[in-house]
Amino acid sequence: MTSITFAVALIIVTIILPGGIFRRGFLSSEFSNYHLRASNFSEIVFTLGVGMFSQTIGILILKYVIRKYYVDFGILGQILAAPDRKGFEKIGLYATEIFIYNLLLCVACFIAGRGLMFLIITRNWDLRWRALRFDNHWNYIFSGKEFVERKEQEIIKYTNICVSSDDTFIVYTGFLTNYWLDNDGKLEIIELRTVKRKIIERNCISEFEDGLDEPIAENMTKSKGKSTKKPKHTEYKFAIHKLLIPYSQVQNISITYYELEEAPKDEDGYVKETDTQEINS
Amino acid sequence: MSNTFERILSFFFIFSDYGFPIFGKQSKEILEDVNSSRQLLEAIDKDKHGQPSLPIRHKNKSYRLVRAGENSLVS
Numbered sequence: 001m002t003s004i005t006f007a008v009a010l011i012i013v014t015i016i017l018p019g020g021i022f023r024r025g026f027l028s029s030e031f032s033n034y035h036l037r038a039s040n041f042s043e044i045v046f047t048l049g050v051g052m053f054s055q056t057i058g059i060l061i062l063k064y065v066i067r068k069y070y071v072d073f074g075i076l077g078q079i080l081a082a083p084d085r086k087g088f089e090k091i092g093l094y095a096t097e098i099f100i101y102n103l104l105l106c107v108a109c110f111i112a113g114r115g116l117m118f119l120i121i122t123r124n125w126d127l128r129w130r131a132l133r134f135d136n137h138w139n140y141i142f143s144g145k146e147f148v149e150r151k152e153q154e155i156i157k158y159t160n161i162c163v164s165s166d167d168t169f170i171v172y173t174g175f176l177t178n179y180w181l182d183n184d185g186k187l188e189i190i191e192l193r194t195v196k197r198k199i200i201e202r203n204c205i206s207e208f209e210d211g212l213d214e215p216i217a218e219n220m221t222k223s224k225g226k227s228t229k230k231p232k233h234t235e236y237k238f239a240i241h242k243l244l245i246p247y248s249q250v251q252n253i254s255i256t257y258y259e260l261e262e263a264p265k266d267e268d269g270y271v272k273e274t275d276t277q278e279i280n281s
Numbered sequence: 282m283s284n285t286f287e288r289i290l291s292f293f294f295i296f297s298d299y300g301f302p303i304f305g306k307q308s309k310e311i312l313e314d315v316n317s318s319r320q321l322l323e324a325i326d327k328d329k330h331g332q333p334s335l336p337i338r339h340k341n342k343s344y345r346l347v348r349a350g351e352n353s354l355v356s
Contacts, residue, residue, distance in 0.1 A: 114292060121301065145301045147349035154305035155349060158325055175312060177304040193312060194322070253354040258325065260307065263336050263343040 007080050013102065018109040019051030025113025027134070050109070058105045069097060124148075138187055142179055144257040155257050159192060161245055162252040169251070171198040172243060176255065187247040195238040311339050321346070 023046065059071050072090075079087040091098065120126050126133045127146060140146065144155035157176035162169055174192035182188040311317040317339040324334040324346040336343040 118292065139303070141352060141354070142303050143301050144349065148301065154307045156308050156321075157303075175304075175308070179303065194318060247356075250356055252356065253352075255352045255354075256325075257349040257351065258328075259347045259349045260311070260337070260344040261347050263345045 015051035019047035022109040022113040025110040160254040
């Protein structure tokens, strides 16, 4: 094995691997559409930077905290310059310790990446500072995270999705429960539950009605002096568990975010209807 | 102990319980219950028409629906 090959292998194992594992931990949630893009210079620099930083911390901990072991740069330099049997034999004596050191370093990098992501997302630092915002913007839209004020809040997304067909518009209404991205990070599929379907005939829609929200008003005929046909739409409930809609067919999406607040209880353990009306008025 | 172990597993492998999921645990329970799901749809319908909504009852708890915001996307 030439010294260049060994040097490359050494750089991959000691620097790139910890940095890559940190990135995997940091960008592994639904907030990221991370895929390895080797041609992206900034990502390579990020990986190398984290790898070098983690190795430096590891070497300092070995030297000043553990003290029983240290990294012998002399042997490393000797092997890189002119690999010989003696150098490898010296490394072989401590193969187990070297393996454990690198394994612990990789695990620490993964935990650090995960922990940093956990902190940013749970403390909403990504909403406060744009530099910490993750690149999967669809998750910010579909989760309703920007409307959350407390950690334990849950947001329900009631969604209308308008899909165009040949002569009609079809509006699917239901609760948004999941979505999928393709390999390029673009939205591919949207999942709805408890779905209703409304079919709106295309030639019955006025100029300023996009057929998105229901119901289409009875007074739609008051347009700009034009007489329009009375619009027709028929609604069906879907007796299915989930509906998957390809985004390529979607014309419009309208999402209403609702929060479910636990209502104060009365003596019987339930909120009276009159109390609810006072709260909502 | 099992809760701690679950939290550790979630930290390493399944983050969505501790992040901000698209479909939360509470929402899932309500939608999977036929009565609660029907009450939720009625509450949303009343909210859309500007009427006061009724509480949603699920597992000895009462919830009220509060509109948090709206988003529209045009493709």
